[in-house]
Amino acid sequence: MTTATIAGSQVELNDEGFFEDPEQWTEDMVPELAANEDIHELDDKHWQVIRFMRQEYFANGTGPTVRALGKTSGVSVKELYQLFPKGPAKIAARIAGIPKPKGCI
Amino acid sequence: MDLSTHKVSIIVSQGSLEGIYPALIMANGARAEGMEANLFFTFFGLDAVHRQRHEHIKMSTVGNPGLHMATWAGGLPGVSSVMTHYMERKMEALDIPSIPEFIEMISDTGAGLYACQATVDLFGLTKDDLIEQVEGIITVGDFYEMAVDGHIIYT
Numbered sequence: 001m002t003t004a005t006i007a008g009s010q011v012e013l014n015d016e017g018f019f020e021d022p023e024q025w026t027e028d029m030v031p032e033l034a035a036n037e038d039i040h041e042l043d044d045k046h047w048q049v050i051r052f053m054r055q056e057y058f059a060n061g062t063g064p065t066v067r068a069l070g071k072t073s074g075v076s077v078k079e080l081y082q083l084f085p086k087g088p089a090k091i092a093a094r095i096a097g098i099p100k101p102k103g104c105i
Numbered sequence: 106m107d108l109s110t111h112k113v114s115i116i117v118s119q120g121s122l123e124g125i126y127p128a129l130i131m132a133n134g135a136r137a138e139g140m141e142a143n144l145f146f147t148f149f150g151l152d153a154v155h156r157q158r159h160e161h162i163k164m165s166t167v168g169n170p171g172l173h174m175a176t177w178a179g180g181l182p183g184v185s186s187v188m189t190h191y192m193e194r195k196m197e198a199l200d201i202p203s204i205p206e207f208i209e210m211i212s213d214t215g216a217g218l219y220a221c222q223a224t225v226d227l228f229g230l231t232k233d234d235l236i237e238q239v240e241g242i243i244t245v246g247d248f249y250e251m252a253v254d255g256h257i258i259y260t
Binding site for chain 1: 106107108109130133134136137138139200201202210213214215
């Protein structure tokens with residue numbers, strides 16, 4: 001576990017860079033968290049996915065996998081990979097301040 | 106860990122349900138981690154991307170000790186279809202996509218789908234017999250060039 005300063009606030013991250021406590025996350029951290037993932041311009045679709053990740057996490061206890069995102073977030077699998085080329089569910093979870101989504105498919 | 110600089114090339118050589126799904130899950134999972142992934146369909150594995158056959162992939166009920174049923178029973182007419190149907194129902198309950206849907210999704214993730222030239226020749230097929238997501242029919246040499254510096258998984 002490491003402590004990082006994001007948008008002026010101290011947050012705890014696990015070894016893979018996911019938030020230990022999703023409650024420490026605030027929306028103003030998103031641009032900096034995204035930049036850490038090589039995403040320097042955030043459009044509405046990015047935000048849609050990030051907010052959806054959090055909503056699903058708080059409803060189900062885990063964030064959605066790419067397949068679940070593609071089916072339910074309103075953003076297609078193809079678009080998801082354009083928005084988050086290094087793995088949509090994994091990267092969006094990091095930016096959304098939630099743990100890595102569980103699931104094989 | 107950043108896996109986006111890693112690459113995996115997965116060979117699908119079997120045409121059974123249990124032969125195809127693991128390869129698809131491995132490819133989809135690799136892309137979900139940000140890795141580059143390519144699928145190479147060879148021999149009976151080519152059925153997974155065959156326009157007429159990919160919706161009718163069956164579970165192997167003969168010579169499959171994992172099913173824990175008598176070998177003679179597995180060979181009875183209709184048993185393979187019934188077992189396949191049973192497995193598909195269980196998968197549907199877990200929201201595991203069908204093979205055609207899964208392959209379309211994997212293609213959408215940006216993974217490459219390729220057919221084996223030798224198999225296409227052997228079975229007398231053309232690109233038109235294969236689903237549109239297949240990017241090309243390639244030789245074993247092309248495959249190795251594509252796979253260089255990555256991992257190769259044979260299923």
